[in-house]
Structures are given as structure tokens and as C-alpha cells.
Amino acid sequence: MISVAEAVETIRRALSPLGAEEVAVEEAAGRTLAAPVVAALSQPPFAASAMDGYAVRFAEAQAEGARLSLAGVSSAGERFAGPLPAGGAVRIFTGAPVPEGADHVLVQEEARAEGGEIVVAKAQAKPGNIRAAGIDFREGERLLERGTRLTGPALALAAAAGAARLPVVRRPRVALIANGDELVLPGKDLEPDQIVCSIPYGLGPMIEGWGADATFLGIAPDERSAIRRLVAQATDCDLIVPIGGASVGERDFMRAVFADLGFRPLFEKVAVKPGKPTWFAPGKSAAALGLPGNPASALVMAILLLKPAVARLLGQAGEARLIRARTETPLPATGPRETYLRARLIEGEDGARRVAAFGNQDSSLLSVFARADVLIRRPAGAPPASAGAPVACVAI
Numbered sequence: 282m283i284s285v286a287e288a289v290e291t292i293r294r295a296l297s298p299l300g301a302e303e304v305a306v307e308e309a310a311g312r313t314l315a316a317p318v319v320a321a322l323s324q325p326p327f328a329a330s331a332m333d334g335y336a337v338r339f340a341e342a343q344a345e346g347a348r349l350s351l352a353g354v355s356s357a358g359e360r361f362a363g364p365l366p367a368g369g370a371v372r373i374f375t376g377a378p379v380p381e382g383a384d385h386v387l388v389q390e391e392a393r394a395e396g397g398e399i400v401v402a403k404a405q406a407k408p409g410n411i412r413a414a415g416i417d418f419r420e421g422e423r424l425l426e427r428g429t430r431l432t433g434p435a436l437a438l439a440a441a442a443g444a445a446r447l448p449v450v451r452r453p454r455v456a457l458i459a460n461g462d463e464l465v466l467p468g469k470d471l472e473p474d475q476i477v478c479s480i481p482y483g484l485g486p487m488i489e490g491w492g493a494d495a496t497f498l499g500i501a502p503d504e505r506s507a508i509r510r511l512v513a514q515a516t517d518c519d520l521i522v523p524i525g526g527a528s529v530g531e532r533d534f535m536r537a538v539f540a541d542l543g544f545r546p547l548f549e550k551v552a553v554k555p556g557k558p559t560w561f562a563p564g565k566s567a568a569a570l571g572l573p574g575n576p577a578s579a580l581v582m583a584i585l586l587l588k589p590a591v592a593r594l595l596g597q598a599g600e601a602r603l604i605r606a607r608t609e610t611p612l613p614a615t616g617p618r619e620t621y622l623r624a625r626l627i628e629g630e631d632g633a634r635r636v637a638a639f640g641n642q643d644s645s646l647l648s649v650f651a652r653a654d655v656l657i658r659r660p661a662g663a664p665p666a667s668a669g670a671p672v673a674c675v676a677i
């Protein structure tokens with residue numbers, strides 16, 4: 282059995298980033314850059330006032346009571362024509378170009394207008410209140426790297442730098458296939474021995490949140506031909522995620538059907554709890570990542586393996602950021618599999634973060650999963666941890 286880290290590495294090696302397309306900046310939220318954003322202009326393009334007041338020469342405006350003659354106005358959008366005359370001041374507004382020759386903006390609260398003159402009402406300590414041209418970024422500067430997920434602030438930066446359209450990676454298409462004679466869609470009356478198929482309704486939004494499109498193709502009964510029919514519908518997908526039927530039971534057909542269809546298994550079990558019967562098999566045009574049928578196992582493995590798979594297709598670095606915290610409760614020793622415990626973070630008043638694992642970690646429990654915000658990661662073969670011990674957590 283391979284470790285989670287090896288499984289992630291295997292998946293990353295087997296998949297390659299998808300092609301690019303161009304979208305308008307207002308359409309690009311949540312997309313991933315396929316090429317760096319390079320500034321087409323400098324920001325600010327000119328030295329700009331940071332305050333409303335008067336553009337002056339510091340040396341002429343330093344002393345309280347100094348008088349300067351008002352030479353004109355510089356507004357945001359319309360600059361004062363010409364340089365600042367000797368002994369002069371230019372009325373200026375925040376964001377307006379600073380006239381040539383001025384090296385200070387006297388804020389209006391520290392000045393008095395008297396007829397055509399400005400009187401300095403408070404001695405000035407040092408020149409300031411001017412934003413130099415290009416302090417945010419300069420033309421030609423590389424601002425955002427390829428593989429960056431476009432957040433609001435990143436898009437504001439791209440727009441400020443003159444990018445009206447952006448090269449982004451095509452959204453990966455992920456198909457979900459449920460499997461099991463016992464499963465029915467939500468809202469249907471249950472016959473005896475049936476349960477509701479729930480996992481796709483959790484995976485779909487998670488996948489969309491990672492930047493891919495998810496389609497639930499339906500439930501295949503435990504029958505090879507039915508599974509094959511659903512797989513055939515996933516033709517234009519990049520990833521197929523069969524759920525359940527992954528284990529060793531006589532009716533666990535998933536891996537076998539995919540193998541028959543030419544998908545080449547690279548791993549069939551992972552040394553992790555929950556989620557051991559997780560498998561990965563790249564095919565000709567798509568790769569299959571099979572998740573276990575137990576709901577918590579499926580969702581844990583989606584976070585640990587499906588998320589990095591989507592990140593790889595998007596050309597992202599995809600390193601999971603770990604959250605450090607101290608465990609609120611003692612934790613048992615782990616067995617030979619790396620173990621992930623559903624848990625809740627508690628922000629301590631002292632700024633120290635604590636994390637409380639739920640008491641029941643059964644891999645069928647969605648009631649616990651829905652209340653969890655992190656997974657505590659315990660290494661394989663770890664000894665018991667006492668309350669207060671530091672642990673690493675993965676965000677859900």
C-alpha cells in the first residue's frame with residue numbers, strides 16, 4: 282500500500298495541466314492563470330497626492346506662519362498645467378498629479394486660506410503625502426505567476442495593470458458515478474434496505490469550489506454493464522470519480538470495469554484511515570480516481586487526493602497548507618495507516634489555536650463530517666498524544 286504523499290505524487294505525475302482559454306477579467310473569478318500577468322502600465326502612472334491639501338516646496342512651507350501664493354488647482358483627472366512657481370502652492374486633491382517642483386503636500390487641516398494666499402498653520406516635520414510614480418508596480422513587472430488562482434484582490438491587480446482579458450486554464454470536467462443496488466436519489470421514498478445516495482451532493486460543490494465543473498452522471502446498480510453505460514457518458518471528462526464498489530466484496534465491480542475499459546491502475550489501496558480502498562487509474566482521455574463508498578471516507582479522500590488532482594489539471598502548485606493547533610483531547614495511537622480525524626478548531630482567547638476531534642470517527646458519519654472544519658493528520662504508527670500536544674490539520 283502506498284502513502285497519501287506517494288498517491289498525490291503518482292496522481293500529479295500521471296496528469297498534466299489542461300489547455301488555456303482567454304476570458305474577460307470580469308469572467309475570471311476563481312479561474313487559474315495559464316500565463317503570468319505582466320503590467321502593461323505603471324501604477325500610479327504619475328506622482329500622486331495621498332491627501333487633500335496644497336502641493337508645495339517643503340523648504341518654503343516648513344515653518345508655521347509661512348505664506349505661499351495660490352497658483353492653481355490639480356484635480357484627479359485634470360492636472361495643474363506647468364511647474365509649481367517659486368513661493369507658490371497648488372490646491373490639490375487625493376489622487377491628483379503632483380505638479381513638477383512640488384515635494385510635499387500640506388494637508389488642508391494644517392493650512393488656512395487667506396484671500397489668494399495659503400498660510401501654514403502647523404510646522405511641517407518632513408516632506409510627504411506624495412505617492413511616487415510606480416510605487417504599486419511598474420510597466421513590465423511580472424505581477425501574478427502562472428498557476429495563480431484568481432481571487433478578488435488578484436483580479437483588481439490584473440485590471441489595474443491593464444489586463445482586460447486573461448489567459449486561464451480550461452476548467453477541468455469531473456464526472457461522478459455512484460454505485461450500489463441500495464442507493465436511491467434524495468427525495469425518493471425508500472424501499473426496505475435502501476439508503477439515500479448522498480456523496481455526490483457533497484463532492485459536487487467541493488469540486489466546483491476547487492475550480493472544476495462537476496457532473497453527477499447517476500447511480501449504477503451493482504452490475505458491470507450498468508457501470509459501463511455510465512462510464513460511456515463521461516466521454517468529454519478529464520477525471521471520472523466512481524464512488525463505492527471499491528473494496529473486496531463480490532459485488533465491488535468498479536475497478537474491474539475500468540480495467541476492462543483500458544484504465545491502467547497505478548494504485549488500488551492507500552495506507553490511510555479512513556479511505557483505504559481508494560484507487561487511481563489513468564485512461565486514454567480521462568483518469569479515474571475511485572473513492573470508497575463510506576461517506577466520510579469518500580469526502581476525506583476527495584480532500585486528500587481529488588483536490589490535488591484538480592489542482593494539477595489547473596496547473597496549480599497544489600501544496601496543502603497545514604494548520605497547526607494543540608489537541609483539546611488525548612488522541613489514541615494510530616495503526617499502520619496515516620489517520621485523519623474529523624475535528625473542530627477552537628480559537629483560544631490567548632491566540633493559541635486548539636482543535637477538538639469528534640468522539641465518533643466512524644467512516645459512515647456525515648453528521649460528524651458536516652460539523653467538522655478540519656481533519657487532524659496523525660502519522661502512521663504514532664504513539665498516543667496527550668491533551669495539549671501539537672498536531673497538524675488539513676482544512677476541509
Ligand SMILES: Nc1nc2c(c(=O)[nH]1)N[C@H]1C(S)=C(S)[C@@H](COP(=O)(O)OP(=O)(O)OC[C@H]3O[C@@H](n4cnc5c(N)ncnc54)[C@H](O)[C@@H]3O)O[C@H]1N2
Binds near residue numbers: 461479527533576578
Ligand atoms: N472485508 C473487507 N471489507 C471491507 C474492507 C476491507 O478492507 N475488507 N474495507 C472497508 C472499508 S475501509 C471501506 S471504506 C468500505 C468501502 O467499500 P466500497 O468502496 O466498496 O463501498 P461500498 O461497499 O459500495 O459502500 C460502503 C458503504 O457506503 C455506502 N455508500 C456507497 N455509495 C454511497 C453513496 N453514493 N452515498 C451514500 N452512501 C453510499 C454503502 O451503502 C455502504 O454502506 O469497505 C469496507 N469493507
Ligand code: MOO
Binds near residue numbers: 556
Ligand atoms: O477506509 Mo474505510 O474508508 O476505513 O472506512
